[in-house]
Amino acid sequence: MLVHNSDVAEIFNKVADLLEILDENPFRVRAYRNAARTVGSLSQSVAAMVEQAKDFTELPGIGKDLAGKIEEIVRTGNLSQLQDLEDRIPPQLIRLMKIPGLGPKRVKTLYDRLNITSLEDLKKSAEAGEIKNLKGFGEKTEKAILAELGREKKEERIKLNVAEEVANGVVNYLKRVEGVSEVIVAGSFRRKKETVADLDILATCKKGSKVMDAFVEYGNVGKVVAKGETRATIVLRSGIQMDLRVVPEASYGAALHYFTGSKAHNIAVRTLGVKGGLKINEYGVFKGKKRIAGKREEEVFDHVGLSFIEPELREDQGEIEAAQQGKLPKLITLKDIRGDLHAHTKETDGRHTLEQMVEAARNRGYQYVAITDHSKRLSMTHGFDAKRLAKRNEEIDRLNGKLKGFSVLKSIEVDILEDGSLDLPDSILKELDLTVCSVHSKFNLPMKKQMERIIRAMDNPYFNVFAHPSGRLINERPPYDVDMEELIKAAKERGCAMEVNAHPDRLDLADIHCRLARDTGVKLVISTDAHSVNDYDLMRFGVWQARRGWVEKEDVLNTRSADELKKLLKRK
Ligand SMILES: [Zn+2]
Ligand SMILES: [Zn+2]
Numbered sequence: 001m002l003v004h005n006s007d008v009a010e011i012f013n014k015v016a017d018l019l020e021i022l023d024e025n026p027f028r029v030r031a032y033r034n035a036a037r038t039v040g041s042l043s044q045s046v047a048a049m050v051e052q053a054k055d056f057t058e059l060p061g062i063g064k065d066l067a068g069k070i071e072e073i074v075r076t077g078n079l080s081q082l083q084d085l086e087d088r089i090p091p092q093l094i095r096l097m098k099i100p101g102l103g104p105k106r107v108k109t110l111y112d113r114l115n116i117t118s119l120e121d122l123k124k125s126a127e128a129g130e131i132k133n134l135k136g137f138g139e140k141t142e143k144a145i146l147a148e149l150g151r152e153k154k155e156e157r158i159k160l161n162v163a164e165e166v167a168n169g170v171v172n173y174l175k176r177v178e179g180v181s182e183v184i185v186a187g188s189f190r191r192k193k194e195t196v197a198d199l200d201i202l203a204t205c206k207k208g209s210k211v212m213d214a215f216v217e218y219g220n221v222g223k224v225v226a227k228g229e230t231r232a233t234i235v236l237r238s239g240i241q242m243d244l245r246v247v248p249e250a251s252y253g254a255a256l257h258y259f260t261g262s263k264a265h266n267i268a269v270r271t272l273g274v275k276g277g278l279k280i281n282e283y284g285v286f287k288g289k290k291r292i293a294g295k296r297e298e299e300v301f302d303h304v305g306l307s308f309i310e311p312e313l314r315e316d317q318g319e320i321e322a323a324q325q326g327k328l329p330k331l332i333t334l335k336d337i338r339g340d341l342h343a344h345t346k347e348t349d350g351r352h353t354l355e356q357m358v359e360a361a362r363n364r365g366y367q368y369v370a371i372t373d374h375s376k377r378l379s380m381t382h383g384f385d386a387k388r389l390a391k392r393n394e395e396i397d398r399l400n401g402k403l404k405g406f407s408v409l410k411s412i413e414v415d416i417l418e419d420g421s422l423d424l425p426d427s428i429l430k431e432l433d434l435t436v437c438s439v440h441s442k443f444n445l446p447m448k449k450q451m452e453r454i455i456r457a458m459d460n461p462y463f464n465v466f467a468h469p470s471g472r473l474i475n476e477r478p479p480y481d482v483d484m485e486e487l488i489k490a491a492k493e494r495g496c497a498m499e500v501n502a503h504p505d506r507l508d509l510a511d512i513h514c515r516l517a518r519d520t521g522v523k524l525v526i527s528t529d530a531h532s533v534n535d536y537d538l539m540r541f542g543v544w545q546a547r548r549g550w551v552e553k554e555d556v557l558n559t560r561s562a563d564e565l566k567k568l569l570k571r572k
Pocket of ligand 1: 413438440467468
């Protein structure tokens with residue numbers, strides 16, 4: 001993933017916060033804050049500067065040490081120093097700082113004076129009226145803290161890509177433990193929800209296996225919450241909670257179904273069982289006291305007269321009825337994808353050249369890739385004007401002349417301007433194979449204005465794909481204010497397609513809107529928005545999202561062959 005200047009600034013600010021809690025030299029603290037400000041206000045991308053081997057020490061307030069750290073963040077997305085600092089401070093204390101009004105200085109005072117290290121401690125002290133007496137706090141602050149704590153904040157959920165990385169790690173680890181046979185992560189992770197709350201792991205093993213001991217000794221364990229014979233709960237240092245349940249082989253399928261959920265789906269299946277005189281739970285399918293099935297998940301569905309329902313569909317949103325009537329969708333798979341229709345190069349904010357991006361797409365067996373660099377409005381990324389794009393088109397013609405069995409599609413990610421016009425003239429858009437059109441500015445327009453803007457853009461005959469249609473960033477930025485149902489209708493009327501942006505930070509369209517688009521007859525495109533050759537790998541997240549929206553191969557344009565696709569996109 002591309003590291004943005006704001007990411008670097010955020011990390012430096014965090015380092016400053018933690019140094020402050022640790023009572024380090026105030027000059028050091030200030031150096032990090034200044035560096036954060038410098039990087040945050042740079043007009044050039046630090047990622048690009050690293051690529052071009054620019055000297056950061058020429059920037060105000062950046063010495064050799066900080067320059068090295070910027071490079072580390074750009075290359076790894078992280079700063080080892082920050083991790084070291086986080087290891088030295090109770091994680092709860094770091095969370096306290098996120099409460100409005102509690103900066104590092106105040107958190108430190110609370111820790112030093114009242115030994116507050118958790119939200120519970122904080123609540124108790126505030127309720128006991130201990131905080132208002134501390135120097136620099138006062139009654140107002142104490143009230144504000146109580147109000148904030150009373151708001152019952154929802155825990156931030158984990159993005160699917162992070163969950164996947166953690167899940168793969170622990171599954172591989174447990175599989176190596178002697179005597180263990182099956183290990184699988186169930187729950188919303190298996191249903192491929194865009195975010196998950198925790199990881200529910202199921203395992204089967206031979207008698208005497210030390211799998212529970214191994215589990216609580218897993219690397220990065222912050223806390224062992226519970227450990228029994230067949231069940232244990234740990235919290236990793238990153239704050240992610242994991243449950244492990246060891247189940248007998250005879251119950252494995254029933255347990256897998258039960259712990260995959262969702263709750264609503266399980267209730268519906270159980271109710272069907274009751275109607276047929278069966279009891280269904282995590283131990284199996286029972287007739288009276290006798291277990292008649294449970295080893296395999298398919299058996300559970302079988303006994304209530306349902307065909308197998310893919311985990312992504314198990315939300316009690318009509319999948320039970322569809323399974324009864326033999327009308328379940330034949331969900332799209334990763335193998336159906338023939339090309340990526342959203343990819344950037346180094347010419348704007350990507351990391352690799354046109355040739356590298358094309359080569360990597362070919363190497364993964366694709367038939368085509370659309371190169372969609374930014375348009376000129378995004379001046380920070382050095383976006384394309386018409387003249388540069390014409391030159392780019394010539395380059396692509398030359399490349400296509402050399403390639404056999406692979407097409408590079410001429411394209412652009414063109415900005416939708418505030419008045420609904422596109423950022424490049426029709427005369428050049430006409431020359432492209434397709435356009436990918438995006439909102440990258442003015443997120444805060446009132447709904448009516450935002451809708452008019454987007455629909456007006458769709459009126460343009462050269463508008464093909466509406467990219468990341470809601471503009472949301474998961475856990476970071478809410479969608480802009482639009483009526484997605486109306487936009488989907490507008491897209492249908494104008495023959496525009498909608499993107500399912502596969503980037504795990506976006507997953508935009510949302511699952512319900514994928515389904516609505518499909519039901520409305522709007523074609524979808526699943527693209528990664530690749531900013532480097534590795535980003536093509538993100539395709540699976542988009543496919544999962546589409547599967548949650550009941551999407552089939554036929555609903556998606558980039559499952560077509562290059563010839564079919566070009567025919568569909570043919571300019572009038
Ligand atoms: Zn974009
Ligand atoms: Zn993009």
